[in-house]
Amino acid sequence: MISELRNILNDSQISTNETILDLHSKDESYHIPSKPDVVVYPETSEQVSAILKFANEHKVPVQPFGMGTSLEGHIIPYDRGITIDFSLMNKIIEIKEKDFLVKIEPGVTRTQLNKELSKYGLFFPVDPGADATLGGMAATNASGTLSVKYGTMRDNVRDMEVVLADGTTIHTGTLAAKSSSGYHLNGIFVGSEGTLGCITELTLKIFGIPEFMSAARATFKTIDDAVEAVVAVLQAGIPIGRIEIVDETSVKQVNHFSESTYEEVPTLFLEFHGNEAGLKQDVAFTKDIFEDFNCLDIQFETDTAARNQLWDARHNLAYAYIHSYPGRKMMVTDVCLPISELAGAIHHARVVIDQLGLPGGITGHVGDGNYHIILMIDMNDPEEIQKSKELNEQIVEYALARGGTCTGEHGVGFGKQKYQEKEHGEALEVMRKIKQVLDPNAILNPNKLLNDKNS
C-alpha cells in the first residue's frame, strides 16, 4: 500500500510514524481510539482523487481528517486503512466580496478564515466551540451560537467540490443564491461525515460584520425561567443574533477557567445585531420580556473587547470542563427539540442528571432548541461510564418522543448510530441505498453514521 501511495504522493506526504498514527487515532470524545495504517497529506484534489481510486480498487478504508475536534468518534479508523489529513490543503482561494462568497480548501480553520475576512469587514458566522476546519464542519453540518440568526453549515455552503469513492470529482451546488436545477446534492453531502465522499473545496456564504452589536448577560432565579424567557423573545419575533443558556454548574466552570466573576446562577448570554436605532428598540423590548420571567439582573457590553471576552468565555466552556477534570474524557449530549418542548426537556435533563448522581453541566444554543449536557467521565470507572450512557439514552429518548433529533450539531459519527433507526424509521433504508450506490465497496469512513453494528 505504501509503495502504491508513493506513486501519488511525495514521501513527506505519507506517514506511518507511531506518534502521527496516534494523533489520528482519536478525537475529543470518550470513544476508544484506534490507529490507521497510514496518514497521508494530499495537497490537491487530484491527489485526493488518486488516493480514493487506489483505495476503492483495493477496498481499503479511508477516513478524512480535519482537526480531530469531533465529539462522536467521527474520524476514528476502527477498520484501520488510510486517514487523509487535509492540513496541507488550507488555502483561502478567493474572496468574492461583491457576491458575499469565499472559496477555500477544506483544511482552512474557522479562526484562520475569519482573520482573513475581517480585513474586508466580513465574517463567516458558523462557530462551533472548537477551531475546526471548514471541511470538517461541513462534513458534520456543524453550527454554533450564531446559528439562530445565520443558520448551520448546510445553510451556508453554496457549493462544494467532492471526490467520490471511485475518484470522480463533482460539484454539489452552484454559485447562484438559489437553484431549482437537479437534485440538491449540497444538502446531502453536507452532514454526510465523509461517508459519501471527501470534500476538497468549499464555496461559503459570508456576511458583513453587523453595523452595531450589543451583548448582554441576563441572570435568572431558575433555569426554567431562563428557558421560558428565550421562548418568549423568539415568539415576539425579535431578530436575536445569539441566545445561549449556561446553567449554574457551567457558570462555575467558566469562572474557574476564565478567571471571571460571573454570578453563579442560570444565565443567558445574548447578542443583538442590526442598525443602531433598530437594535435599541430590540434591546428595550427584550428587557421588558425578561422582567416578566423574574430576571434577576441584565448587564450590557457594547464595547468590543468586553463583548469578545464574554463570548470567549462561552466558547471555551468545553475546554473549561476538560481543564478542570484532567485524565477524564468528555461526553456531551446534543439533542435538539421543537422550541415548545425545550423547557420541559431541560427540566427533565436536570432531574435525570441528579438522579444518576453525575456531575453534569447544561449549556446550549437555546434559540435553536439545542442544548448540551457536558459530562467528564472517568474511563476507569465502569459504573460511571454505564451511568453516562444511560443518561445520554434517556435524553435522546425524550427528544425523539417529541419530534426532536438525537444530534443538533455534533453529528452521528460512531456514537449515535444506535439511535438512527429510531429517529429515521424507514427513511434509514433510503439513506443506506444512497450510501450503497455511491460507495459500493464501503470504503468511505466505515462504521460511521449508518453502520449500527458496532455502536
Add this chain to the structure above:
Amino acid sequence: MISELRNILNDSQISTNETILDLHSKDESYHIPSKPDVVVYPETSEQVSAILKFANEHKVPVQPFGMGTSLEGHIIPYDRGITIDFSLMNKIIEIKEKDFLVKIEPGVTRTQLNKELSKYGLFFPVDPGADATLGGMAATNASGTLSVKYGTMRDNVRDMEVVLADGTTIHTGTLAAKSSSGYHLNGIFVGSEGTLGCITELTLKIFGIPEFMSAARATFKTIDDAVEAVVAVLQAGIPIGRIEIVDETSVKQVNHFSESTYEEVPTLFLEFHGNEAGLKQDVAFTKDIFEDFNCLDIQFETDTAARNQLWDARHNLAYAYIHSYPGRKMMVTDVCLPISELAGAIHHARVVIDQLGLPGGITGHVGDGNYHIILMIDMNDPEEIQKSKELNEQIVEYALARGGTCTGEHGVGFGKQKYQEKEHGEALEVMRKIKQVLDPNAILNPNKLLNDKNS
C-alpha cells in the same frame, strides 16, 4: 388498471372523463399537452401508497399534480399512465404557533394557508406568482419575491411525509430547528419534481407578520442603474424584505392589466420589514444609495391597502402578459446568477431580445440574482418558436458560464433537461444513481428532470 384502482379508491375518486384528462394534460407553459390514462384523487397517504404500490408492480407511469401552474411541463404525462391529483388532500392539519410550524396536506394552496395563518398574526413567506399548492411548490423548490429575506421552499420545509415508488412511506426531516442526524433527505426531496416520491404531508416554517412594513417604488433612467442600485443596497447589508425589478415593457403590462398609472420606466418594487425605528433607518439609508444611481423618483406606501395593491400588481405580472396576448403561450426564462454578474446578464438579455426582435419583458427577484424574460409565443409561428428557444439557450449559456443556474425557481421539468449535463457535469451521474436506486422501475414522473432524451 381501472378495476385495480377501484380496489383502492371510490368510483368518485377515479376519472377518465375527457375534460378531466385534458385539464391534466398541460400546465401554464408552452410545452405540448399530453393526456394521462386516468386521473385519481386520493384522500389519504395510505391511498397514495396503495396507488404507487400498484403502479410500481405494473410499471405504470405516475405523475403528481397540484394546481397545474408549473412553467416547464413538470406535470405533463408524456408516457400517459396515472395522474395523482392532490386536490382532495387539502387540509391544514395543525398550526403549532409556539414552534412557528404548520403541518398541512400537499393540496393546500398558498393563499388558503395564508388566509388561515393570518388569524394568528402569522404567514408563510414563499410566494410564487401562481396560487400553487404547497406540495407542488416543495416539489419544484419554488421561491418568489420574499425569498431574498426568508429563503426558498427548501429553506422552509422542516419535514415531509413522502411515499416512495414502492409504496413505502418515510419522513424526510425532523421537527427540530436543526439536525446533524443521518443524510439530509429534505434537501434532496424538495425540488425532486415528483421523480423520487409523492409528498403526502408537509411541516413548514411560518413567521410572525412583521411589526412594521414599508413598501416603495423607485424609478430609474436605465435598467443598468436600477440593477446596480440593488447590488449596492445588498452590499450595504440592509436587510431588505423584497426587492424586485420590472422593466419598461413589463410596467406597461402592469398598467394595462391592473389599471394602474405607474410611470413606464425601469422600476424597483421594494419592501422593508422590521421594528419601527430600525426600518426608518434602513429606508433612509436606501434612499441615499439610490440617489447615487440616478434614481428618478421614490414613492413610499406604508398604508396596508396601497402596499397590497402594489404587490398584487407585481404578482399578477405573468397574468397581465397572458391577458394581453390571447391565444399565445408563455415561455419564461429563469436563470439565477451570482449577484456580481446580474447587471451584465440583464444588459445582455436586453441586447439578445432586441436582436431577435421578440416582444419580451424583463422582471425578477434581483435580490437573489434571479430574473425572468417573459415571452408570449405564437405556437403557430415556427420562426417565433425557434427564436424564443434560441433566446432561452443564449440566456442559459450566459448564466452557466458565470457560475449561475439554468433555473432559479421554476425547476427543470420537461423543458430544461437539456441543460442538466452542462450545469452539473459528473454530478448528474450521481443524481441518476440516486434516481435509479429509489425508483428502479422509473415510474415516477418519467421524462422529467434527468431523462434528457426528449427535451
